[in-house]
Amino acid sequence: MKAITYRRYGGPEVLEYGEVGEPKVGPDTVLVKVRAAAVNPVDWKARAGYLDSVLEAVFPVIPGWDVAGVVERTGPAVTEFTAGDEVIGYVREDFLSRGTFAEYVAAPLRTLARKPRNLTFTQAAGVPLAGLTAYQTLVKVLEVAEGDTVLVHAAAGGVGSMAVQLARHLGARVIGTASERNHEYLRQLGAEPITYGDGLRDRVRTLAPGGVNAVFDTVGGEALTESVPLLAPGGRLASITDQTVLALGGRYVFVRPDPNDLQDLTDIAERGALGVEVSSVFPLEKTADAHRLNEEGHTRGKIVVTVG
Incomplete structure (x- = not known):
């Protein structure tokens, strides 16, 4: 072959x-x-x-x-x-x-x-990989529920775009970081877009004055550390790229094969909630x-x- x-x-x-x-x-x-x-x-x-x-x-x-x-x-x-x-x-x-x-x-x-x-x-x-990463992080680690506000970093990427859609499917409000050229795309997915870089904290606080319930980090570094002060009381933090999240009180996630989770993604896609x-x-x-x-x-x- x-x-x-x-x-x-x-x-x-x-x-x-x-x-x-x-x-x-x-x-x-x-x-x-x-x-x-x-x-x-x-x-x-x-x-x-x-x-x-x-x-x-x-x-x-x-x-x-x-x-x-x-x-x-x-x-x-x-x-x-x-x-x-x-x-x-x-x-x-x-x-x-x-x-x-x-x-x-x-x-x-x-x-x-x-x-x-x-x-x-x-x-x-x-x-599979992007969907499982988003699903397992949101559902099993961050335990995102209806009414939560979730901050997703690099929300227009492969994993980030899956996370936006799945968080919305779970009933959460989503704020997503992305370059300006991808803001309209994020709006189509149901997220409220903001730009990266200096002033990130202020931009998030303008949209969520009381903080966010969960942060899904796909970038690491400064984006991760800047996210900690944005958490509401009891807020949860997870990263798929930067293990220093552990020292910040969050969880590091490495996706694993799971046929049941993968079938859940198929079912969600067939209901029109995941593209x-x-x-x-x-x-x-x-x-x-x-x-x-x-x-x-x-x-x-x-x-x-x-x-x-």
Whole structure:
């Protein structure tokens, strides 16, 4: 099969397009014919070696954790899916090797759910990692409830845009930081946009004089530290990028595969409460270009690679 691989850590130039062996299908595994795979910052960070202390790389590595595709066949212990089913997956294992930027991926059952019927494969590929990150942070960590006011940093990005929509679905009011060019986009998602930078505290306090009930940080650094004084009494703080949040009394979140959470996202999407903004689409052989664009860090929504 055709796939993207890298044989050593490095920049986008280490990504190779070519033939590799088709993956084996274990007892609890589903062979998925990949239709689309989304690019996430963790993909290029893993490729650059930044995750080497926590995830062993078995070279050559096929990158990618997000997938939308069609079940080709299933392992003998799998009863949840059959050939022809359309699925999405956050296909993360405990090592780097068998990723989703390929014609086929052998996905453990625990990583999959049914694809939202109202989303294209290209759109659906953007749901798993970003959607699970937002869902698990909002629901399980920040415990956002109806009537809360939530501050979301980088609200126009892949995770941020999911967080805005899911927080609104939970009945919360959302204030989102973004560059001015993305303010109208945030309004369409149901957020009240504000700009980054100097004066952030004042801008938030103008909208929420009593403080916010929860802060969802996707940026870290100054945005995180500036958020602490903005919390209302009993307010909750979480970051997906900066572990210094722990010293500030908040929670650090690293998303985990969960088929039930992923199915919840599918259900929410099918009710029309969760969509995916796809900013750029690349063919599989141009994955290196997709990585380069993602590394620039200014993407609205998702960058997606299509297969076939």
